[in-house]
Amino acid sequence: MAAGLQVVFGVQKIFNLACGSFYALGAYVGVSAVGWYVGAGGPPALFIVPLALAGLAVGAVGIVVERGLLRFVYDRDETFQLLMTFAIVLMMEDAIRLTWGTAPRSTAGLYLAYGQVQLLGATAPVYNLIVIAASLAIALAIGWLLARTAFGRIIRATADNREMAEALGVDMRRVYAEVFTLGTALGTLGGALVIPTTAAMSEMGIELIVEAFAVVVIGGLGSMRGAFGGALVVGVLRAIAISVYPELEMLLIYLIVIAVLAARPRGLFGGAAA
Amino acid sequence: MLSVAGVDVFIQSSQILRGVSLEVGAREVVCLVGRNGSGKTTTLRTVMGYLSPRAGAVEFRGRPIHGRRTHEIARLGLGWAPEDCGIFSDLTVAENIEIATWTRPRGRAAAERVAQAYEVFPALRRYAARRGPEMSGGERKMLSIARALALDPEMLLLDEPFEGLSPAIIPAVSAGIAAITGLGRAILIAESNIHHVPDYTTRLYVIERGEIIFGGRPDDAWRDPGVSRIIGGRSR
Structure with missing residues:
Protein backbone atom coordinates (compact mmCIF):
# COMPACT_ATOMS: atom_id res chain seq x y z
CA MET A 1 0.00 0.00 0.00
CA SER A 202 -16.48 1.13 3.47
CA GLU A 203 -14.55 3.63 5.61
CA MET A 204 -11.36 1.58 5.62
CA GLY A 205 -10.00 3.50 2.66
CA ILE A 206 -9.90 6.81 4.47
CA GLU A 207 -8.64 5.24 7.68
CA LEU A 208 -5.80 3.65 5.82
CA ILE A 209 -4.86 6.80 3.97
CA VAL A 210 -4.14 8.56 7.23
CA GLU A 211 -1.92 5.74 8.35
CA ALA A 212 -0.19 5.42 4.98
CA PHE A 213 0.57 9.12 4.87
CA ALA A 214 2.01 8.85 8.37
CA VAL A 215 4.21 6.02 7.11
CA VAL A 216 5.26 8.03 4.09
CA VAL A 217 5.94 11.22 6.01
CA ILE A 218 7.99 9.39 8.61
CA GLY A 219 9.93 7.51 5.95
CA GLY A 220 10.34 10.33 3.46
CA LEU A 221 8.32 10.95 0.28
CA GLY A 222 9.34 9.10 -2.84
CA SER A 223 11.73 6.68 -1.19
CA MET A 224 11.09 2.93 -1.07
CA ARG A 225 13.47 2.37 1.83
CA GLY A 226 11.58 5.14 3.61
CA ALA A 227 8.23 3.43 3.03
CA PHE A 228 9.58 0.25 4.55
CA GLY A 229 11.24 1.97 7.51
CA GLY A 230 8.18 4.14 8.11
CA ALA A 231 5.87 1.14 8.02
CA LEU A 232 8.06 -0.62 10.59
CA VAL A 233 8.09 2.41 12.89
CA VAL A 234 4.32 2.87 12.69
CA GLY A 235 3.59 -0.84 13.06
CA VAL A 236 5.85 -1.38 16.05
CA LEU A 237 4.70 1.78 17.83
CA ARG A 238 1.04 0.90 17.33
CA ALA A 239 1.64 -2.57 18.73
CA ILE A 240 3.45 -1.17 21.76
CA ALA A 241 0.80 1.50 22.31
CA ILE A 242 -2.04 -1.02 22.08
CA SER A 243 -0.47 -3.30 24.67
CA VAL A 244 0.55 -0.51 27.04
CA TYR A 245 -2.10 2.16 26.77
CA PRO A 246 -4.60 1.60 23.90
CA GLU A 247 -6.09 5.12 24.03
CA LEU A 248 -2.74 6.53 22.89
CA GLU A 249 -2.52 4.41 19.74
CA MET A 250 -3.36 6.94 17.01
CA LEU A 251 -2.18 9.93 19.02
CA LEU A 252 1.28 8.44 19.30
CA ILE A 253 1.58 8.10 15.52
CA TYR A 254 0.64 11.73 14.98
CA LEU A 255 3.13 12.81 17.63
CA ILE A 256 5.86 10.93 15.78
CA VAL A 257 4.78 12.47 12.47
CA ILE A 258 4.96 15.95 14.01
CA ALA A 259 8.34 15.22 15.57
CA VAL A 260 9.74 13.92 12.28
CA LEU A 261 8.35 16.89 10.35
CA ALA A 262 9.90 19.30 12.82
CA ALA A 263 13.30 17.63 13.00
CA ARG A 264 13.71 16.14 9.53
CA PRO A 265 11.12 17.54 7.12
CA ARG A 266 12.24 15.17 4.37
CA GLY A 267 11.65 12.12 6.53
CA LEU A 268 14.05 9.70 8.12
CA PHE A 269 15.13 8.18 4.81
CA GLY A 270 14.29 11.04 2.46
CA GLY A 271 16.94 11.90 -0.10
CA ALA A 272 17.93 15.37 -1.20
CA ALA A 273 15.53 15.25 -4.13
CA ALA A 274 12.56 13.83 -2.24
CA MET B 1 17.78 16.70 -43.00
CA LEU B 2 16.09 19.42 -40.90
CA SER B 3 14.09 22.30 -42.27
CA VAL B 4 12.47 25.00 -40.15
CA ALA B 5 10.27 27.27 -42.26
CA GLY B 6 8.67 30.54 -41.15
CA VAL B 7 8.06 29.44 -37.58
CA ASP B 8 6.24 31.70 -35.12
CA VAL B 9 6.33 30.58 -31.49
CA PHE B 10 4.49 32.15 -28.57
CA ILE B 11 5.08 31.46 -24.91
CA GLN B 12 1.93 32.51 -23.14
CA SER B 13 1.01 35.69 -25.00
CA SER B 14 4.44 36.95 -25.97
CA GLN B 15 5.94 36.10 -29.33
CA ILE B 16 9.40 34.56 -28.95
CA LEU B 17 10.14 33.49 -32.53
CA ARG B 18 9.19 35.51 -35.64
CA GLY B 19 9.26 33.67 -38.93
CA VAL B 20 12.36 31.66 -38.07
CA SER B 21 13.68 29.59 -40.97
CA LEU B 22 16.80 27.48 -41.09
CA GLU B 23 18.17 24.43 -42.85
CA VAL B 24 20.53 21.70 -41.75
CA GLY B 25 21.74 19.35 -44.47
CA ALA B 26 23.07 15.81 -44.06
CA ARG B 27 26.49 15.70 -42.35
CA GLU B 28 26.40 19.45 -41.77
CA VAL B 29 27.47 21.29 -38.60
CA VAL B 30 25.25 24.33 -38.25
CA CYS B 31 25.62 26.96 -35.55
CA LEU B 32 22.75 29.15 -34.37
CA VAL B 33 24.39 32.15 -32.74
CA GLY B 34 22.66 34.82 -30.71
CA ARG B 35 22.70 36.61 -27.42
CA ASN B 36 20.98 35.28 -24.32
CA GLY B 37 17.24 35.56 -24.72
CA SER B 38 17.40 35.89 -28.51
CA GLY B 39 15.42 32.68 -29.11
CA LYS B 40 18.09 30.00 -29.63
CA THR B 41 16.82 27.60 -26.99
CA THR B 42 13.20 28.24 -28.01
CA THR B 43 14.10 27.31 -31.60
CA LEU B 44 15.69 24.05 -30.49
CA ARG B 45 12.86 23.24 -28.07
CA THR B 46 10.35 23.83 -30.85
CA VAL B 47 12.19 21.35 -33.07
CA MET B 48 12.10 18.81 -30.20
CA GLY B 49 8.34 19.27 -29.86
CA TYR B 50 8.28 20.84 -26.40
CA LEU B 51 6.69 23.92 -27.96
CA SER B 52 4.35 24.03 -30.93
CA PRO B 53 4.65 26.73 -33.55
CA ARG B 54 1.59 28.92 -34.12
CA ALA B 55 2.64 29.30 -37.74
CA GLY B 56 5.23 27.70 -39.99
CA ALA B 57 6.52 24.16 -40.36
CA VAL B 58 9.29 21.93 -39.06
CA GLU B 59 10.34 19.03 -41.27
CA PHE B 60 12.78 16.30 -40.37
CA ARG B 61 13.95 13.84 -43.02
CA GLY B 62 11.17 15.05 -45.27
CA ARG B 63 8.37 14.53 -42.75
CA PRO B 64 6.55 17.31 -40.90
CA ILE B 65 7.21 16.92 -37.16
CA HIS B 66 5.61 20.04 -35.65
CA GLY B 67 2.70 18.98 -33.49
CA ARG B 68 4.15 15.53 -32.86
CA ARG B 69 5.06 14.49 -29.36
CA THR B 70 8.64 14.75 -28.12
CA HIS B 71 9.30 11.04 -27.72
CA GLU B 72 8.09 10.39 -31.27
CA ILE B 73 10.43 13.06 -32.61
CA ALA B 74 13.30 11.54 -30.64
CA ARG B 75 12.53 8.09 -32.04
CA LEU B 76 12.58 9.52 -35.57
CA GLY B 77 16.27 10.17 -34.97
CA LEU B 78 16.78 13.52 -33.26
CA GLY B 79 19.15 13.52 -30.28
CA TRP B 80 18.88 16.35 -27.72
CA ALA B 81 21.50 17.65 -25.28
CA PRO B 82 19.95 20.57 -23.35
CA GLU B 83 21.80 23.50 -21.85
CA ASP B 84 21.41 22.16 -18.30
CA CYS B 85 22.57 18.70 -19.52
CA GLY B 86 19.48 16.98 -18.06
CA ILE B 87 21.55 14.25 -16.40
CA PHE B 88 19.44 11.73 -14.46
CA SER B 89 21.16 12.13 -11.10
CA ASP B 90 19.62 8.95 -9.68
CA LEU B 91 21.22 6.84 -12.44
CA THR B 92 24.86 6.02 -13.07
CA VAL B 93 26.73 7.34 -16.10
CA ALA B 94 26.38 3.94 -17.78
CA GLU B 95 22.62 3.80 -17.09
CA ASN B 96 22.18 7.34 -18.43
CA ILE B 97 23.81 6.31 -21.70
CA GLU B 98 21.93 3.02 -22.01
CA ILE B 99 18.41 4.52 -21.68
CA ALA B 100 18.18 5.49 -25.33
CA THR B 101 19.09 1.97 -26.44
CA TRP B 102 15.98 0.65 -24.64
CA THR B 103 13.55 3.24 -25.97
CA ARG B 104 14.75 3.21 -29.58
CA PRO B 105 15.80 -0.26 -30.62
CA ARG B 106 17.72 -0.21 -33.87
CA GLY B 107 19.37 -2.62 -36.23
CA ARG B 108 22.68 -1.97 -34.50
CA ALA B 109 23.38 -3.76 -31.25
CA ALA B 110 22.92 -1.76 -28.07
CA ALA B 111 26.44 -2.60 -26.90
CA GLU B 112 27.86 -1.15 -30.11
CA ARG B 113 25.90 2.08 -29.69
CA VAL B 114 27.06 2.45 -26.09
CA ALA B 115 30.67 1.70 -27.07
CA GLN B 116 30.47 4.39 -29.75
CA ALA B 117 29.27 6.94 -27.20
CA TYR B 118 32.26 6.17 -25.00
CA GLU B 119 34.64 6.34 -27.99
CA VAL B 120 33.56 9.90 -28.69
CA PHE B 121 34.23 10.92 -25.09
CA PRO B 122 36.77 8.41 -23.74
CA ALA B 123 36.97 10.28 -20.41
CA LEU B 124 33.44 9.06 -19.57
CA ARG B 125 34.49 5.44 -19.44
CA ARG B 126 36.34 6.07 -16.18
CA TYR B 127 33.17 7.40 -14.55
CA ALA B 128 30.77 4.71 -15.79
CA ALA B 129 29.70 3.71 -12.27
CA ARG B 130 29.37 7.27 -10.97
CA ARG B 131 26.14 9.15 -10.50
CA GLY B 132 25.22 12.60 -11.81
CA PRO B 133 25.95 14.69 -8.69
CA GLU B 134 29.54 13.41 -8.56
CA MET B 135 30.46 14.87 -11.94
CA SER B 136 32.06 18.13 -13.03
CA GLY B 137 30.40 20.50 -15.47
CA GLY B 138 32.50 19.30 -18.38
CA GLU B 139 31.79 15.65 -17.64
CA ARG B 140 28.08 16.41 -17.49
CA LYS B 141 28.20 18.09 -20.90
CA MET B 142 30.06 15.12 -22.35
CA LEU B 143 27.59 12.66 -20.82
CA SER B 144 24.65 14.65 -22.14
CA ILE B 145 26.04 14.58 -25.69
CA ALA B 146 27.17 10.95 -25.47
CA ARG B 147 23.71 9.94 -24.25
CA ALA B 148 22.09 11.73 -27.21
CA LEU B 149 24.47 9.88 -29.54
CA ALA B 150 23.51 6.51 -28.00
CA LEU B 151 20.00 7.13 -29.37
CA ASP B 152 21.70 6.45 -32.72
CA PRO B 153 20.19 9.64 -34.17
CA GLU B 154 20.58 11.00 -37.67
CA MET B 155 20.97 14.45 -36.17
CA LEU B 156 21.86 16.00 -32.80
CA LEU B 157 20.68 19.27 -31.27
CA LEU B 158 23.22 20.68 -28.80
CA ASP B 159 22.19 23.65 -26.68
CA GLU B 160 25.25 25.63 -25.53
CA PRO B 161 27.67 22.68 -25.39
CA PHE B 162 30.54 24.91 -24.25
CA GLU B 163 28.67 27.06 -21.77
CA GLY B 164 30.25 27.39 -18.33
CA LEU B 165 33.16 25.08 -19.19
CA SER B 166 36.73 25.76 -18.15
CA PRO B 167 39.03 26.57 -21.11
CA ALA B 168 40.96 23.40 -20.33
CA ILE B 169 38.03 21.10 -21.11
CA ILE B 170 36.58 22.91 -24.15
CA PRO B 171 38.99 21.20 -26.64
CA ALA B 172 37.88 17.75 -25.44
CA VAL B 173 34.19 18.60 -25.91
CA SER B 174 34.89 20.19 -29.29
CA ALA B 175 36.89 17.14 -30.42
CA GLY B 176 34.01 14.89 -29.35
CA ILE B 177 31.53 16.90 -31.43
CA ALA B 178 33.94 16.73 -34.39
CA ALA B 179 34.11 12.96 -33.96
CA ILE B 180 30.30 12.79 -34.09
CA THR B 181 30.25 14.65 -37.40
CA GLY B 182 32.91 12.18 -38.56
CA LEU B 183 30.31 9.45 -37.91
CA GLY B 184 28.08 11.11 -40.50
CA ARG B 185 25.59 12.74 -38.10
CA ALA B 186 24.26 16.23 -38.73
CA ILE B 187 24.54 18.67 -35.83
CA LEU B 188 22.75 21.89 -34.91
CA ILE B 189 24.50 23.86 -32.15
CA ALA B 190 23.03 26.83 -30.29
CA GLU B 191 25.82 29.12 -29.12
CA SER B 192 25.87 32.53 -27.47
CA ASN B 193 29.63 33.02 -27.62
CA ILE B 194 30.85 33.58 -31.18
CA HIS B 195 34.35 32.51 -30.14
CA HIS B 196 33.09 29.03 -29.33
CA VAL B 197 31.81 28.45 -32.87
CA PRO B 198 33.88 25.45 -33.99
CA ASP B 199 36.18 25.70 -37.04
CA TYR B 200 34.33 22.81 -38.68
CA THR B 201 31.02 24.74 -38.76
CA THR B 202 29.63 24.57 -42.30
CA ARG B 203 26.81 27.07 -41.91
CA LEU B 204 26.00 29.79 -39.46
CA TYR B 205 22.77 31.54 -38.54
CA VAL B 206 22.51 34.62 -36.34
CA ILE B 207 19.31 35.14 -34.38
CA GLU B 208 18.31 38.39 -32.69
CA ARG B 209 15.03 39.06 -30.88
CA GLY B 210 13.45 35.96 -32.33
CA GLU B 211 14.40 36.74 -35.94
CA ILE B 212 17.09 35.21 -38.13
CA ILE B 213 19.19 38.17 -39.32
CA PHE B 214 21.93 36.23 -41.07
CA GLY B 215 22.33 32.84 -42.65
CA GLY B 216 25.35 31.70 -44.62
CA ARG B 217 28.95 30.66 -44.48
CA PRO B 218 30.78 31.52 -41.24
CA ASP B 219 33.38 33.63 -43.06
CA ASP B 220 30.68 35.80 -44.58
CA ALA B 221 29.15 36.42 -41.16
CA TRP B 222 32.23 38.33 -40.06
CA ARG B 223 31.89 40.71 -43.00
CA ASP B 224 28.22 41.43 -42.36
CA PRO B 225 27.99 44.77 -40.53
CA GLY B 226 24.65 43.92 -38.89
CA VAL B 227 26.02 40.68 -37.52
CA SER B 228 29.23 42.11 -36.08
CA ARG B 229 27.25 44.86 -34.37
CA ILE B 230 25.23 42.21 -32.51
CA ILE B 231 27.66 39.45 -31.77
CA GLY B 232 30.84 41.49 -31.59
CA GLY B 233 33.63 41.83 -34.10
CA ARG B 234 36.23 39.27 -34.96
CA SER B 235 38.88 38.97 -32.29
CA ARG B 236 40.92 36.05 -33.42
Missing part, protein backbone atom coordinates in the same frame (compact mmCIF):
# COMPACT_ATOMS: atom_id res chain seq x y z
CA ALA A 2 2.58 2.52 1.09
CA ALA A 3 4.79 0.97 -1.57
CA GLY A 4 2.22 1.80 -4.23
CA LEU A 5 1.92 5.34 -2.91
CA GLN A 6 5.67 5.81 -3.01
CA VAL A 7 6.09 4.56 -6.56
CA VAL A 8 3.25 6.70 -7.87
CA PHE A 9 4.33 9.82 -6.00
CA GLY A 10 7.96 9.39 -6.93
CA VAL A 11 7.25 9.24 -10.63
CA GLN A 12 4.22 11.42 -11.11
CA LYS A 13 4.57 13.90 -8.27
CA ILE A 14 0.90 13.37 -7.55
CA PHE A 15 -0.52 12.99 -4.09
CA ASN A 16 -2.80 10.09 -4.65
CA LEU A 17 -5.39 9.94 -1.90
CA ALA A 18 -7.28 7.39 -3.93
CA CYS A 19 -4.83 4.64 -3.02
CA GLY A 20 -6.85 4.06 0.17
CA SER A 21 -9.93 3.43 -1.93
CA PHE A 22 -8.04 0.95 -4.06
CA TYR A 23 -7.06 -0.81 -0.86
CA ALA A 24 -10.71 -0.96 0.25
CA LEU A 25 -11.78 -2.09 -3.21
CA GLY A 26 -9.20 -4.87 -3.15
CA ALA A 27 -10.49 -5.93 0.26
CA TYR A 28 -14.13 -6.15 -0.85
CA VAL A 29 -13.33 -7.90 -4.10
CA GLY A 30 -11.11 -10.26 -2.13
CA VAL A 31 -13.96 -11.10 0.26
CA SER A 32 -16.34 -11.69 -2.63
CA ALA A 33 -13.82 -13.81 -4.52
CA VAL A 34 -13.15 -15.99 -1.49
CA GLY A 35 -16.90 -16.26 -0.78
CA TRP A 36 -17.52 -17.37 -4.34
CA TYR A 37 -14.54 -19.75 -4.19
CA VAL A 38 -15.69 -21.43 -1.00
CA GLY A 39 -19.27 -21.50 -2.28
CA ALA A 40 -18.04 -23.28 -5.40
CA GLY A 41 -16.49 -25.94 -3.20
CA GLY A 42 -12.81 -25.01 -3.51
CA PRO A 43 -10.49 -26.45 -0.84
CA PRO A 44 -10.17 -23.86 1.98
CA ALA A 45 -6.42 -24.37 2.19
CA LEU A 46 -5.98 -22.73 -1.21
CA PHE A 47 -8.19 -19.70 -0.59
CA ILE A 48 -5.20 -17.39 -0.84
CA VAL A 49 -4.96 -18.10 -4.58
CA PRO A 50 -8.31 -16.59 -5.64
CA LEU A 51 -7.75 -13.89 -3.05
CA ALA A 52 -4.44 -12.73 -4.54
CA LEU A 53 -5.69 -13.12 -8.12
CA ALA A 54 -8.78 -11.04 -7.39
CA GLY A 55 -6.62 -8.40 -5.71
CA LEU A 56 -4.30 -8.16 -8.69
CA ALA A 57 -7.07 -8.25 -11.29
CA VAL A 58 -9.03 -5.40 -9.77
CA GLY A 59 -5.83 -3.34 -10.01
CA ALA A 60 -6.89 -2.85 -13.62
CA VAL A 61 -9.24 -0.17 -12.27
CA GLY A 62 -6.07 1.91 -12.10
CA ILE A 63 -5.93 2.13 -15.89
CA VAL A 64 -9.49 3.45 -16.06
CA VAL A 65 -8.93 6.03 -13.31
CA GLU A 66 -5.62 7.17 -14.79
CA ARG A 67 -6.82 7.46 -18.40
CA GLY A 68 -10.28 8.73 -17.52
CA LEU A 69 -9.57 11.22 -14.76
CA LEU A 70 -6.05 11.71 -13.48
CA ARG A 71 -4.29 12.56 -16.71
CA PHE A 72 -6.24 15.81 -16.86
CA VAL A 73 -4.62 17.14 -13.68
CA TYR A 74 -0.96 16.21 -14.27
CA ASP A 75 -0.01 19.73 -15.23
CA ARG A 76 -2.31 21.43 -12.76
CA ASP A 77 -1.68 22.66 -9.27
CA GLU A 78 -1.24 20.13 -6.48
CA THR A 79 -4.49 21.38 -5.00
CA PHE A 80 -6.33 20.13 -8.08
CA GLN A 81 -4.63 16.77 -7.78
CA LEU A 82 -5.62 16.46 -4.13
CA LEU A 83 -9.21 17.46 -4.94
CA MET A 84 -9.37 15.04 -7.83
CA THR A 85 -8.03 12.09 -5.87
CA PHE A 86 -10.25 12.98 -2.92
CA ALA A 87 -13.24 13.01 -5.26
CA ILE A 88 -12.22 9.54 -6.39
CA VAL A 89 -12.10 8.43 -2.75
CA LEU A 90 -15.66 9.64 -2.14
CA MET A 91 -16.98 8.14 -5.36
CA MET A 92 -15.35 4.79 -4.67
CA GLU A 93 -16.64 4.75 -1.13
CA ASP A 94 -20.19 5.22 -2.39
CA ALA A 95 -19.67 2.71 -5.16
CA ILE A 96 -18.54 0.18 -2.59
CA ARG A 97 -21.59 0.90 -0.38
CA LEU A 98 -23.88 0.47 -3.39
CA THR A 99 -22.30 -2.81 -4.36
CA TRP A 100 -21.62 -4.48 -1.05
CA GLY A 101 -23.88 -2.58 1.37
CA THR A 102 -22.87 -0.78 4.55
CA ALA A 103 -22.40 -3.78 6.83
CA PRO A 104 -18.80 -4.96 7.34
CA ARG A 105 -17.86 -7.98 5.26
CA SER A 106 -15.39 -10.61 6.33
CA THR A 107 -14.17 -14.06 5.36
CA ALA A 108 -15.01 -15.23 8.89
CA GLY A 109 -12.49 -17.61 10.40
CA LEU A 110 -11.11 -18.74 7.08
CA TYR A 111 -7.68 -17.36 7.84
CA LEU A 112 -7.32 -20.06 10.49
CA ALA A 113 -7.29 -22.65 7.68
CA TYR A 114 -3.52 -22.45 7.81
CA GLY A 115 -3.42 -23.11 11.56
CA GLN A 116 -1.54 -21.26 14.25
CA VAL A 117 2.00 -21.29 15.55
CA GLN A 118 3.65 -20.46 18.85
CA LEU A 119 5.99 -17.55 18.31
CA LEU A 120 7.99 -15.85 21.08
CA GLY A 121 5.46 -17.07 23.60
CA ALA A 122 2.45 -15.75 21.70
CA THR A 123 0.01 -17.49 19.41
CA ALA A 124 -0.01 -16.19 15.84
CA PRO A 125 -2.11 -17.41 12.91
CA VAL A 126 0.11 -18.77 10.16
CA TYR A 127 -1.84 -16.64 7.71
CA ASN A 128 -0.50 -13.46 9.30
CA LEU A 129 3.02 -14.74 8.79
CA ILE A 130 2.19 -15.46 5.16
CA VAL A 131 0.98 -11.87 4.71
CA ILE A 132 4.18 -10.55 6.28
CA ALA A 133 6.29 -12.75 4.02
CA ALA A 134 4.27 -11.66 0.99
CA SER A 135 4.75 -7.99 1.88
CA LEU A 136 8.48 -8.53 2.17
CA ALA A 137 8.54 -10.34 -1.16
CA ILE A 138 6.58 -7.53 -2.82
CA ALA A 139 8.91 -4.90 -1.36
CA LEU A 140 11.95 -6.81 -2.61
CA ALA A 141 10.39 -7.32 -6.02
CA ILE A 142 9.63 -3.60 -6.39
CA GLY A 143 13.16 -2.76 -5.27
CA TRP A 144 14.55 -5.15 -7.84
CA LEU A 145 12.26 -3.79 -10.54
CA LEU A 146 13.32 -0.20 -9.91
CA ALA A 147 17.02 -0.84 -9.48
CA ARG A 148 17.81 -3.61 -11.94
CA THR A 149 15.44 -3.62 -14.89
CA ALA A 150 15.33 -1.33 -17.91
CA PHE A 151 11.70 -0.52 -17.08
CA GLY A 152 12.69 0.48 -13.54
CA ARG A 153 15.50 2.69 -14.77
CA ILE A 154 13.16 4.37 -17.22
CA ILE A 155 10.73 4.97 -14.33
CA ARG A 156 13.50 6.53 -12.25
CA ALA A 157 14.69 8.67 -15.15
CA THR A 158 11.13 9.89 -15.78
CA ALA A 159 10.74 10.71 -12.09
CA ASP A 160 13.98 12.65 -12.17
CA ASN A 161 13.51 14.68 -15.36
CA ARG A 162 10.38 14.11 -17.41
CA GLU A 163 11.31 16.37 -20.33
CA MET A 164 14.72 14.78 -20.76
CA ALA A 165 13.27 11.28 -20.61
CA GLU A 166 10.87 12.21 -23.41
CA ALA A 167 13.75 13.52 -25.51
CA LEU A 168 15.36 10.09 -25.15
CA GLY A 169 12.27 8.44 -26.59
CA VAL A 170 10.33 7.64 -23.41
CA ASP A 171 6.58 7.71 -23.98
CA MET A 172 5.68 9.56 -20.82
CA ARG A 173 1.92 8.87 -21.01
CA ARG A 174 2.54 5.15 -21.24
CA VAL A 175 4.98 5.16 -18.32
CA TYR A 176 2.47 7.12 -16.22
CA ALA A 177 -0.33 4.70 -17.02
CA GLU A 178 1.87 1.70 -16.28
CA VAL A 179 3.18 3.12 -13.03
CA PHE A 180 -0.26 4.14 -11.85
CA THR A 181 -1.65 0.72 -12.64
CA LEU A 182 1.25 -0.91 -10.82
CA GLY A 183 0.62 1.33 -7.80
CA THR A 184 -3.10 0.54 -7.91
CA ALA A 185 -2.46 -3.20 -8.16
CA LEU A 186 -0.14 -3.00 -5.15
CA GLY A 187 -2.92 -1.28 -3.22
CA THR A 188 -5.69 -3.68 -4.21
CA LEU A 189 -3.46 -6.71 -3.65
CA GLY A 190 -2.55 -5.37 -0.22
CA GLY A 191 -6.22 -4.90 0.62
CA ALA A 192 -7.13 -8.38 -0.56
CA LEU A 193 -4.32 -10.08 1.34
CA VAL A 194 -5.01 -8.32 4.62
CA ILE A 195 -8.76 -8.78 4.62
CA PRO A 196 -9.02 -12.34 6.02
CA THR A 197 -7.50 -11.09 9.30
CA THR A 198 -10.00 -8.23 9.66
CA ALA A 199 -13.27 -7.10 8.09
CA ALA A 200 -13.96 -4.96 5.04
CA MET A 201 -15.67 -1.67 5.85
